[in-house]
Amino acid sequence: MSGYRGDTYYGRPALKPSHYGWLVVAYLVTGGLAGSAAIIGALGGERPAGRAARAIAFAAVAVAPLPLVKDLHVPRRWYNMLRIARPTSPMSIGSWTLAASGGLAALQVLADLLGARSIRRVLALPAAGLGAVLSIYTGTLLAAAATPLWSSVPRLLPVLFGSSAMSTAAAAVELASGADLAELAIAATAAEAISLEAAASAWREARVEAPLDEPRLAAAHRAARLLAVASIGLNVLAVATRSKAPRDAAAVAAIGAGIAMRALLVFGGQRSALRPTDYFGMKTAEELVQPQSPTSVAMRSRPSTFPRVPRNGW
Amino acid sequence: MQEAERTAHEPIVPGRSYGFFTDTSLCIGCKACEVACKEWNELPAEDGGLTGESYDNTSALGATTWRHVTFVEKIGGPGGRVTEMAPFQSNWLMASDVCKHCANAPCLEVCPTGAIFRTEFDTVVVQGDICNGCGYCVPACPFGVVELSKVDGKAHKCTLCYDRMKGGFEPACAKACPTESIQFGEVDALTARAVARLDRLHALGQPDAYLYGVPGGPGATGGLRRLNAFFLLLDRPEVYGLPARPSRGAERIAPGFGEGLLAMAGFAIAALVALRKR
Numbered sequence: 001m002s003g004y005r006g007d008t009y010y011g012r013p014a015l016k017p018s019h020y021g022w023l024v025v026a027y028l029v030t031g032g033l034a035g036s037a038a039i040i041g042a043l044g045g046e047r048p049a050g051r052a053a054r055a056i057a058f059a060a061v062a063v064a065p066l067p068l069v070k071d072l073h074v075p076r077r078w079y080n081m082l083r084i085a086r087p088t089s090p091m092s093i094g095s096w097t098l099a100a101s102g103g104l105a106a107l108q109v110l111a112d113l114l115g116a117r118s119i120r121r122v123l124a125l126p127a128a129g130l131g132a133v134l135s136i137y138t139g140t141l142l143a144a145a146a147t148p149l150w151s152s153v154p155r156l157l158p159v160l161f162g163s164s165a166m167s168t169a170a171a172a173v174e175l176a177s178g179a180d181l182a183e184l185a186i187a188a189t190a191a192e193a194i195s196l197e198a199a200a201s202a203w204r205e206a207r208v209e210a211p212l213d214e215p216r217l218a219a220a221h222r223a224a225r226l227l228a229v230a231s232i233g234l235n236v237l238a239v240a241t242r243s244k245a246p247r248d249a250a251a252v253a254a255i256g257a258g259i260a261m262r263a264l265l266v267f268g269g270q271r272s273a274l275r276p277t278d279y280f281g282m283k284t285a286e287e288l289v290q291p292q293s294p295t296s297v298a299m300r301s302r303p304s305t306f307p308r309v310p311r312n313g314w
Numbered sequence: 315m316q317e318a319e320r321t322a323h324e325p326i327v328p329g330r331s332y333g334f335f336t337d338t339s340l341c342i343g344c345k346a347c348e349v350a351c352k353e354w355n356e357l358p359a360e361d362g363g364l365t366g367e368s369y370d371n372t373s374a375l376g377a378t379t380w381r382h383v384t385f386v387e388k389i390g391g392p393g394g395r396v397t398e399m400a401p402f403q404s405n406w407l408m409a410s411d412v413c414k415h416c417a418n419a420p421c422l423e424v425c426p427t428g429a430i431f432r433t434e435f436d437t438v439v440v441q442g443d444i445c446n447g448c449g450y451c452v453p454a455c456p457f458g459v460v461e462l463s464k465v466d467g468k469a470h471k472c473t474l475c476y477d478r479m480k481g482g483f484e485p486a487c488a489k490a491c492p493t494e495s496i497q498f499g500e501v502d503a504l505t506a507r508a509v510a511r512l513d514r515l516h517a518l519g520q521p522d523a524y525l526y527g528v529p530g531g532p533g534a535t536g537g538l539r540r541l542n543a544f545f546l547l548l549d550r551p552e553v554y555g556l557p558a559r560p561s562r563g564a565e566r567i568a569p570g571f572g573e574g575l576l577a578m579a580g581f582a583i584a585a586l587v588a589l590r591k592r
Binding site for chain 1: 373420424444445447449452453456461468554555557564567569573574579581587588
């Protein structure tokens with residue numbers, strides 16, 4: 001059965017696209033920010049950066065569910081997200097992680113306000129663990145869908161979303177506290193830029209990259225790349241000149257890169273799902289490693305050649 | 315005696331697996347299945363209008379279309395319109411598409427509310443009173459079956475006539491099908507019947523026939539294991555708009571989580587370095 005010959009059913013989509021739009025992009029940014037800020041907050045102790053990170057994590061985790069609930073088609077049933085726990089559903093994993101992170105973030109901010117350091121220290125490790133899951137699960141959420149642009153990069157998407165979450169969080173903490181987190185900001189933003197390039201190359205290899213050539217998506221792709229590189233450059237400049245202005249500019253650029261990258265993935269996915277040739281012709285991760293042709297008991301006397309079917313040939 | 319025993323020669327017993335065997339070599343494109351489905355399930359009509367795509371003006375499965383008859387006219391040849399055709403089906407393929415009720419259904423596996431569940435008949439059904447319209451099942455379905463309704467915002471798809479089955483009736487489409495192209499029954503029995511039919515078609519000189527969605531075959535790839543609603547097709551799956559190698563999204567979760575958490579551990583070290591400066 002290997003060897004797709006380009007047939008489609010009147011060019012009609014073989015998949016349905018998700019309805020995700022700007023509300024989901026907004027969640028991906030704030031949810032990731034909440035998760036990664038929680039990690040910085042857990043490691044930051046009593047430093048201003050640590051306290052600021054915990055405050056940011058709390059604010060972000062409080063705001064993040066709002067666009068998600070708004071995005072539901074029956075918003076009044078939002079609590080059904082916590083009706084069951086289902087490990088095969090990244091959205092279920094994410095709902096519980098988001099809820100638990102919210103509780104921990106609130107407790108930590110409360111502990112900060114009351115000066116209860118020992119309580120905050122106890123909460124630090126679970127908060128960091130949940131923060132890590134919150135930072136990356138959105139990548140697996142998209143990758144678990146059938147949409148070619150997402151399903152073709154199941155290992156890269158969580159790394160891409162996680163590094164962007166950390167890049168955004170480092171930027172937000174720097175802007176809020178004035179702290180210098182150059183090493184972290186550079187590492188996370190560089191990881192984001194590199195995984196975006198790796199994804200672009202994986203998409204080409206899997207032959208699902210076509211939607212990204214559409215003008216608006218191409219612009220988002222360029223913006224994400226340029227802003228990430230600009231952020232790294234400005235951060236290096238800030239370290240070299242020991243000045244704050246380029247560091248703040250780098251932080252703003254990093255947040256912009258994160259927004260552009262997520263918009264590219266969300267809206268690119270909608271276009272991707274509508275292209276039957278991408279879906280049918282897509283190479284899976286396993287095939288890229290080892291080309292295979294699944295043989296079938298059912299296809300006992302398999303036809304030597306499948307007839308080529310020109311469409312509406314008259 | 316249940317009615318299903320008279321019409322489908324099959325009692326309907328909770329705990330057994332039921333499904334459809336859609337034998338497209340018998341389909342005459344009458345769309346009785348589409349009509350019976352809409353009638354029984356009280357689904358509204360689509361916008362009228364002609365697509366110009368053979369006799370198919372339904373176009374796709376969706377929230378209010380749970381059976382969809384595809385029409386493929388293999389009338390063109392390399393040098394223009396063909397003048398000679400094999401007698402079998404006159405190069406005109408018709409097939410009634412439907413939700414596959416996958417053994418490992420990705421829509422069910424990703425549903426965060428439990429609205430999509432597996433019934434006592436091993437079929438996959440959306441509970442409208444639980445669904446909150448998150449829409450995750452829509453891109454998760456590797457066959458593009460599930461859709462959110464524009465009216466109530468919830469996910470809808472074929473239920474394999476869950477309500478009829480509870481009453482001992484076979485699904486409406488199978489009952490309405492005048493050529494036995496749609497056969498309802500216990501999946502193992504249907505599979506045996508399908509294999510016998512396949513052997514017969516091969517013996518009759520139709521080597522292109524194959525089963526789509528049985529274990530080990532196209533359509534049951536990538537961890538999907540088996541489609542409870544499977545098909546006998548006469549051309550490549552893509553010709554009918556079906557993927558040859560669909561996959562189960564849940565198998566992509568663990569590898570992604572592994573690499574993602576590894577990256578976050580790396581960033582935690584970078585964060586410690588950045589925070590410990592002063």
